[in-house]
Amino acid sequence: MxxxxxxxxxxxxxxxxxxxxxxxxxxxxxxxxxxxxxxxxxxxxxxxxxxxxxxxxxxxxxxxxxxxxxxxxxxxxxxxxxxxxxxxxxxxxxxxxxxxxxxxxxxxxxxxxxxxxxxxxxxxxxxxxxxxxxxxxxxxxxxxxxxxxxxxxxxxxxxxxxxxxxxxxxxxxxxxxxxxxxxxxxxxxxxxxxxxxxxxxxxxxxxxxxxxxxxxxxxxxxxxxxxxNVRRLVNFLTESIRTSTTWTSSEVNDDRLWAALRHSVTSFLTDQWKQGALQGRASDEAFYVICDQSNNTAESVKAGKVVVDFGVAPVRPAEFVHLGVTLAGRV
CATH class of the missing domain: 3.40.50 (Rossmann fold)
Incomplete structure (x- = not known):
């Protein structure tokens, strides 16, 4: 409702x-x-x-x-x-x-x-x-x-x-x-x-x-x-990437598919970084995406699986803010 x-x-x-x-x-x-x-x-x-x-x-x-x-x-x-x-x-x-x-x-x-x-x-x-x-x-x-x-x-x-x-x-x-x-x-x-x-x-x-x-x-x-917010952000990123890559079903599982997935996930995470969801002065400090032969082995390809690994540096709340005050007195 x-x-x-x-x-x-x-x-x-x-x-x-x-x-x-x-x-x-x-x-x-x-x-x-x-x-x-x-x-x-x-x-x-x-x-x-x-x-x-x-x-x-x-x-x-x-x-x-x-x-x-x-x-x-x-x-x-x-x-x-x-x-x-x-x-x-x-x-x-x-x-x-x-x-x-x-x-x-x-x-x-x-x-x-x-x-x-x-x-x-x-x-x-x-x-x-x-x-x-x-x-x-x-x-x-x-x-x-x-x-x-x-x-x-x-x-x-x-x-x-x-x-x-x-x-x-x-x-x-x-x-x-x-x-x-x-x-x-x-x-x-x-x-x-x-x-x-x-x-x-x-x-x-x-x-x-x-x-x-x-x-x-x-x-x-x-x-x-x-x-x-960190747990919910990871939930959101994982679910978004999962649902937006369903098009890969039945595609040829090779270098071209892996490159397309890297580009798609990288573009999405770059947008999240620009919106302030991720830390880092540059995007390579905010996240990484791996989808190549290193995590898509011959065995996983034969099993019909394609693997995308990603890691992110989420922003965290300033739960406690420490303020220091120095008072200068007369000598």
């Missing part, structure tokens, strides 16, 4: 309809569009247990344009939440082109929120494709009844807004949260520190600045994929 009004019309959202759809889902979809989202897929579940979510995720496998998977009712059945989180993270990691956008449970203390990633029990690959946000948001409520809701829908909209305004390579942080009155728990810098270390992204309230997203990390401890 492309708008909030389309969602309302599809679900017939009078007061009763809102309750049947589930307040967290309704508020998440509203928050998504309120924060800049433009298109979403809503997949219903037959329940709040792991089997229901597994079936829903199977449906999403057939929707290639999905790049964010959120679960507003993740904690509805607390005992199943870790298994559901693992299923979503595993789905995203296997797809290789989408991210799990999860959240800590309602009312969690900063100490408990920092333990949330450990509860999920993800492997290293799954952590690269998973984010966690905290705390929940206080919103006016779609039907006029104020509620406290998970941040996942609003965050999905902020990701989409940042993509549209700056590009997928820009970290979706230091962004205002629209459609919310306040946050459930106002954090101090001291409380945020351990949350950062655990990979939990915080929402903060600052005087005169309103509600802001104050973090853009995955749950990974791998320095290459610790930052959300």
């Amino acid at each position: 492309k708008s909030w009004s389309e969602f309302e019309g599809l679900y017939g959202l009078g007061n009763q309809g809102r309750e049947l759809a589930g307040p967290n889902l309704v508020e998440a979809v509203f928050g998504f569009f309120a924060n800049g989202g433009t298109s979403c897929h809503v997949v219903g579940t037959s329940g709040s247990d792991i089997d229901a979510y597994t079936a829903a995720l199977a449906g999403l496998e057939k929707v290639p344009e999905v790049d964010i998977v959120a679960a507003p009712d993740l904690w509805k059945n607390e005992s199943d939440a870790p298994a559901i989180a693992r299923a979503i993270a595993g789905h995203c990691a296997q797809a290789g082109n989408r991210m799990a956008l999860l959240h800590a449970k309602q009312g969690a203390s900063p100490e408990d929120a920092a333990k949330t990633p450990g509860l999920f029990g993800l492997d290293e690959t799954e952590t690269q494709f998973t984010t966690v946000y905290y705390p929940w948001l206080n919103v006016p409520g779609v039907g006029g009844t104020a509620r406290t809701v998970p941040p996942s829908g609003h965050m999905a909209g902020i990701w989409a807004r940042t993509d549209a305004e700056r590009g997928v390579f820009k970290a979706p942080a230091n962004q205002d949260v629209r459609g919310a009155l306040s946050i459930e728990k106002e954090l101090t810098d001291a409380e945020q520190g351990p949350l950062n270390e655990a990979g939990v992204n915080c929402l903060r309230a600052f005087p005169g600045r309103g509600l802001l997203v104050w973090g853009a990390r995955t749950l990974s401890i791998n320095s290459d994929f610790k930052y959300l």
Whole structure:
């Protein structure tokens, strides 16, 4: 669906309809569009247990344009939440082109929120494709009844807004949260520190600045994929190159094909570098592309495979800026 009004019309959202759809889902979809989202897929579940979510995720496998998977009712059945989180993270990691956008449970203390990633029990690959946000948001409520809701829908909209305004390579942080009155728990810098270390992204309230997203990390401890925008950029580049080279199917697998692929991928990555997605004063500092006899061996050619290897130097967020001040006094 492309708008909030389309969602309302599809679900017939009078007061009763809102309750049947589930307040967290309704508020998440509203928050998504309120924060800049433009298109979403809503997949219903037959329940709040792991089997229901597994079936829903199977449906999403057939929707290639999905790049964010959120679960507003993740904690509805607390005992199943870790298994559901693992299923979503595993789905995203296997797809290789989408991210799990999860959240800590309602009312969690900063100490408990920092333990949330450990509860999920993800492997290293799954952590690269998973984010966690905290705390929940206080919103006016779609039907006029104020509620406290998970941040996942609003965050999905902020990701989409940042993509549209700056590009997928820009970290979706230091962004205002629209459609919310306040946050459930106002954090101090001291409380945020351990949350950062655990990979939990915080929402903060600052005087005169309103509600802001104050973090853009995955749950990974791998320095290459610790930052959300780096993981999403690699997802985007890989998927774009894969889909734009389907024309190679049934082409003669020889030097001419390899040269054409090198040119195509190099042109695409050069455009990304010019847009600011990659580091480097020159393009050869920003990326490399290999598609020749060195990675297309006789064995791989006989097997009908053509291999393109590329590496990139993605831009990373200035998460901490150190400022030094020297004061000169009179002698």
